[in-house]
Amino acid sequence: MTALVSLVTAYLSHAGGSGVLTSRHTLDTYRIGVKQFLAWSDMNAVNLLRPGRHDGQHYINSLLAKGRKPAGVKLKVAAANCLYRALRWAGATQATPFEDVKVAPDHTSGLVKRPPYSEDDLHDVLRVADVQVRFLLLLTAHGGLRISEVLGLKWVDLDTDARRLTVTSGKGRKSRIVAMSTSLSRAARDYRALYGPGGTEAQDGNRSTSPEFVFRFSDAETARYHMKKAFREAEVKFRGFHPGRKYAGTRLLQQIKDFGRVAAHLSHESVDTTRKGYAALPVDDLKNDLAGW
Numbered sequence: 001m002t003a004l005v006s007l008v009t010a011y012l013s014h015a016g017g018s019g020v021l022t023s024r025h026t027l028d029t030y031r032i033g034v035k036q037f038l039a040w041s042d043m044n045a046v047n048l049l050r051p052g053r054h055d056g057q058h059y060i061n062s063l064l065a066k067g068r069k070p071a072g073v074k075l076k077v078a079a080a081n082c083l084y085r086a087l088r089w090a091g092a093t094q095a096t097p098f099e100d101v102k103v104a105p106d107h108t109s110g111l112v113k114r115p116p117y118s119e120d121d122l123h124d125v126l127r128v129a130d131v132q133v134r135f136l137l138l139l140t141a142h143g144g145l146r147i148s149e150v151l152g153l154k155w156v157d158l159d160t161d162a163r164r165l166t167v168t169s170g171k172g173r174k175s176r177i178v179a180m181s182t183s184l185s186r187a188a189r190d191y192r193a194l195y196g197p198g199g200t201e202a203q204d205g206n207r208s209t210s211p212e213f214v215f216r217f218s219d220a221e222t223a224r225y226h227m228k229k230a231f232r233e234a235e236v237k238f239r240g241f242h243p244g245r246k247y248a249g250t251r252l253l254q255q256i257k258d259f260g261r262v263a264a265h266l267s268h269e270s271v272d273t274t275r276k277g278y279a280a281l282p283v284d285d286l287k288n289d290l291a292g293w
Contacts (some may be wrong), residue, residue, distance in 0.1 A: 001038050005081065008034050011086035025148045025220065033079020041126050049093040056080075064104070092178035116246035117141065117239070124234040133230045135184075135191040136215070136223060141243030142184040144252070144266045147223060147241040153214040157197060160188050169265070176267050 008030055040062065041048055059080065063073045081098040088094060122141055126134055134290050139153075141144045145167060152169030159165065163185040168175050180188065195202045195216065217223060220241075231238035253262045259270065263271045 001035060003033050003269050004038060005031050006085045007090060008083055011089050012082070013236055016114055025271060029075065030079045030082055033076045034083045036076060036230050037080035037083060049087070049095065049096040049150045051095050054099045056099075060101055060103055062156035070103050077101065081161050114246060121236045122247065125230050127245050128231040128233045131187075131190050133195055135187040136227065137185045137244060138181075138184045140241050141247045142181040143178050144245050145178070145218050146245065151215055151218055151220065151223065154212045155214055156212070158192070158214065160192065174267055176264070178265065256287065
């Protein structure tokens with residue numbers, strides 16, 4: 001199993017669509033998915049190099065039977081399919097067991113499936129959060145950044161005077177400028193005073209050899225540890241980083257009622273992605289006043 005996981009990593013790094021720029025998050029997701037598919041194959045006596053005609057669909061059906069949502073199943077299939085691309089790349093097989101498989105679409109609104117944190121949730125967590133967690137949380141909940149984008153930030157990307165930041169490690173290698181809210185820019189200044197160049201806590205942490213990065217840790221698990229600690233203290237359930245990003249999209253859409261601008265802020269691949277994700281939001285009826293956000 002270890003050798004096959006390493007093969008997938010090598011394929012993604014050297015022959016995948018993103019090449020050596022494939023994000024760490026993507027690599028981790030595919031590694032987990034490949035391991036799960038290999039475990040299922042072993043349990044069901046599937047010949048890995050010569051799979052049966054219906055083995056791909058059987059794998060999908062087994063995931064759905066366990067209650068997995070279609071979106072999650074698609075991620076697992078993408079990982080398993082990547083394994084076979086890697087095997088073909090290595091010349092080990094010509095099998096394409098996932099070529100004609102189907103995953104039933106899920107028509108549930110993105111806001112229903114993955115609702116944003118509420119105003120009260122964020123208020124309670126920010127009230128008890130330290131400087132680091134406050135900045136981290138607001139980067140997702142106001143800036144709309146993905147956790148991989150947060151961890152890729154460098155000090156040169158922050159312009160607190162102009163209240164904007166530059167995302168250079170966006171999904172699909174896309175860069176963008178993000179306007180910072182008043183709360184986010186203040187959190188950025190407080191964080192810089194402690195951990196920025198010349199700050200009282202500068203060079204303290206796992207990234208002391210790479211002081212150009214904003215955060216002292218580089219992996220999502222460490223970021224999750226700090227966030228969960230603050231959420232637990234605030235007695236708010238931590239549901240991951242994405243509900244913060246959902247909050248950013250929801251609040252911005254309430255304010256400007258423009259799917260195109262929200263798509264640009266969140267760096268969605270297309271406006272259709274934004275429309276699907278926020279389809280349940282009654283944009284025309286919203287009267288929220290976000291002054292001072």
